[in-house]
Amino acid sequence: MKDSNSATLPLVTIVLFLSLSWRATSDSSSQVDKFLQCLANSSALMLESIYTPSNSSFESALQAYIRNHRFLTPETPKSVAIVAPTHVSHVQATVVCAKDNGVQIRVRSGGHDYEGLSYRSNVTFVILDMFNLRSIDVDVDNEVAFVQAGATIGELYYKIANQSKDHAYPAGVCLSLGTGGHFNGGGYGNMMRKYGLSVDNILDAQVVGADGNILDQASMGKDLFWAIRGGGGASFAVIVS
Ligand SMILES: *[C@@H]1O[C@H](CO)[C@@H](O)[C@H](O)[C@H]1NC(C)=O
Numbered sequence: 001m002k003d004s005n006s007a008t009l010p011l012v013t014i015v016l017f018l019s020l021s022w023r024a025t026s027d028s029s030s031q032v033d034k035f036l037q038c039l040a041n042s043s044a045l046m047l048e049s050i051y052t053p054s055n056s057s058f059e060s061a062l063q064a065y066i067r068n069h070r071f072l073t074p075e076t077p078k079s080v081a082i083v084a085p086t087h088v089s090h091v092q093a094t095v096v097c098a099k100d101n102g103v104q105i106r107v108r109s110g111g112h113d114y115e116g117l118s119y120r121s122n123v124t125f126v127i128l129d130m131f132n133l134r135s136i137d138v139d140v141d142n143e144v145a146f147v148q149a150g151a152t153i154g155e156l157y158y159k160i161a162n163q164s165k166d167h168a169y170p171a172g173v174c175l176s177l178g179t180g181g182h183f184n185g186g187g188y189g190n191m192m193r194k195y196g197l198s199v200d201n202i203l204d205a206q207v208v209g210a211d212g213n214i215l216d217q218a219s220m221g222k223d224l225f226w227a228i229r230g231g232g233g234a235s236f237a238v239i240v241s
């Protein structure tokens with residue numbers, strides 16, 4: 001009796017498991033198809049910004065900004081796509097299409113979050129990878145700089161130093177940190193005693209909100225502007241610059 005019971009239990013378990021995982025796969029693949037179709041419909045140019053696992057460069061794009069090598073393993077959950085926008089409209093399309101189709105967004109800039117939250121998830125997700133959005137304009141006369149979220153702090157330091165021996169920006173010491181995530185999370189470094197954190201020196205931000213609108217400091221309101229200066233990468237909006 002005992003033997004026959006223990007022989008049937010695993011069989012039942014296996015059948016149940018298979019049928020559940022089949023369901024999950026078929027639901028999520030149509031969800032993913034709809035998401036990709038929605039992106040493709042938003043703009044023909046968008047296609048060049050999308051890597052799916054069938055693109056030969058998907059793996060290298062995925063791994064390029066994985067800074068915690070613990071997650072450079074086949075077991076690390078893969079995103080259904082990597083969208084590497086070249087224009088803010090691609091960010092808007094990704095937010096809208098992901099929301100409409102129940103796909104989670106992970107936003108990645110330098111990939112220095114050591115828990116891998118910018119490129120890992122346990123639900124169906126897309127990586128919105130900011131590496132193509134990395135322009136930096138330094139205006140020494142007005143002592144301001146405009147930086148896109150995919151630029152690294154090393155690139156920012158270089159651009160400032162290239163134009164002035166007397167200026168700098170307070171931020172961290174690891175030069176491959178992405179400005180988007182670093183500034184969004186606070187940004188402490190060598191200059192903080194005198195000049196504070198990176199967030200203390202942020203004058204404005206361009207973000208894409210949850211409904212896909214482009215917002216700046218004036219249109220996003222005080223609360224959101226406060227929240228994105230320390231609240232963490234992508235918790236409240238996608239920081240574009
Ligand atoms: C994409 O566009 C095609 C053609 O206009 C339309 O048939 C389809 O429903 C659209 N798909 C999505 C997900 O928007």
Ligand SMILES: *[C@@H]1O[C@H](CO)[C@@H](O)[C@H](O)[C@H]1NC(C)=O
Nearest residue numbers: 047048049050051052055057
């Ligand atoms: C991925 O492959 C598709 C189909 O071949 C292509 O249209 C698209 O441009 C590729 N994406 C990238 C980022 O190379």
Ligand SMILES: *[C@@H]1O[C@H](CO)[C@@H](O)[C@H](O)[C@H]1NC(C)=O
Nearest residue numbers: 104115117120121122123124
């Ligand atoms: C996914 O991860 C979140 C955050 O760690 C956790 O709260 C949730 O229970 C997990 N969901 C599943 C289905 O594992």
Ligand SMILES: *[C@@H]1O[C@H](CO)[C@@H](O)[C@H](O)[C@H]1NC(C)=O
Nearest residue numbers: 158159160161162163164165
């Ligand atoms: C600034 O950048 C330009 C263009 O890359 C370069 O030619 C020049 O040598 C740089 N100047 C300094 C001071 O680094």
